[in-house]
Amino acid sequence: MTDFQTQLSGIAKAIEEELDAYLAAARLGGPGTPPDRLVAAMRHGSLNGGKRLRPLLVRQAAAVFGMDGAASLQAALAVELVHCYSLIHDDLPAMDDDDLRRGQPTVHKAFDEATAILAGDSLLTHAFALLAEEKCHPDAVVRVRLVAELAAGSGAGGMAGGQMRDIEGESQGFSEGEIALMQAMKTGALIRASVRMGAILGGADEKALAALTAYGEAAGRAFQLADDILDVTASTEAMGKATGKDAAAGKQTLVSRIGVDAATRHLGETVTEAIAALAGFGPQADGLRETARYFAARAH
Template identity: 55%
Template structure:
């Protein structure tokens, strides 16, 4: 693969990130929404610190690009950016809570102090809490131009992807992994929940927002599951090989914590081969969309080969 498609992809990822950051900044505005009393400054600042921090915005990207497979309506693509911003609020809340001393105890995130370091633990807990509800507010807001049934499906799907049977449950399994030493099936379940569920749902959410039928929502969910697993394998490879400086967060921490990964179980070569298999599987799911899926195709390769 030449470097050109990757450079083009980086540019479109960055362009989408700027669009969604406009929505995120608007959601994190100082003005209270209808039904709110007032927005305490320090808590809002902590939420902004945890969200407006130069993330790649991969989940919003997947929502918007998947929606774009099914619609060209400016209103629906605008709604997709808002839904994407909601998923990013959930992703950022999970990072804020995962970084807490009682969890992974990290001081550094994307090269910056984590929220509990920049503020304090109580504020970091509350900033995460308030980002969860902000996500559901963003989806159901009058400003999100979707019919009520689509909003209900999005809230339900996001709640389940982020909850005990998804992301939060995955983090619980991850914390237990230090003592439990899960086997291969356990590791795959853990990863499918901790990072996979929200990435999978990003693709389903894009399809729902774009007005896709049930079979197409399901197919995009399969695509999302494949790239979610690929994303995690790439993360495990990075954790085993990259420097703290390149990652902007502490490297090698999984190995230090004695946590099982597929890399530790099967080695780097096996894991890289698995990655290639997942990329093939993901690309097959995009095939029916032809040229319209060019950006998602580049995203698939980016996820599997990223260096930070």
């Protein structure tokens, strides 16, 4: 097993354990007791799947500044809760209308649409509760910066806004520039936020934060390009979710514009751009470099 594979399996195991412990009525309580059905739906949409790549980016970016994995784990978990919420909502009939996710029925199929909406709402809300806890970071100023960063990456100017642009593109059509903006928001914004949150946890100065932001933006483009290529070339069994749906739904992607071969070349160029952004860092950024290469390797 390579060092990168060890990192990937390590973060997946750590996040799975944290999710299992956190997504329980005793941990999620407020003025009242969480309904069992809601907790079960939250667990169904979060556990037993996913490579946990966004938490990995939080951990790797924090590690550039010498922070160990345990110290960045709570922020990484918050990012994963937001990602899981987004998948639950993306799969809804009013959005992408998917029946399969990570090889199992989507939350609205396993439960119902209303429960799926509430499960996503709850995961999103509790992500910010995790960032507010002193366990996340002892400095309240850092915690506030993390909250603001995750909100920016997941809100109207980030992931949620990107989903809106995606819906608009199905009927209105997009230029290549508009496709790039939509994807930078829908997919790239949370990847960008993951990298920046790790850097903030690690105490990055403005110059280092700018470099890591450039890396995160390029890595986000690479991830989405690989995903779009796989939607055309991979089987449903290999992906654990339906493929070939972008074209059927009239989705606007770079692959649909320039073809798989040209998109694959562009993917390689984008990964090179991501790695170049890390030129000012030494071996401590090797994890981020390997993750960018992994994003490209997914499409082959």
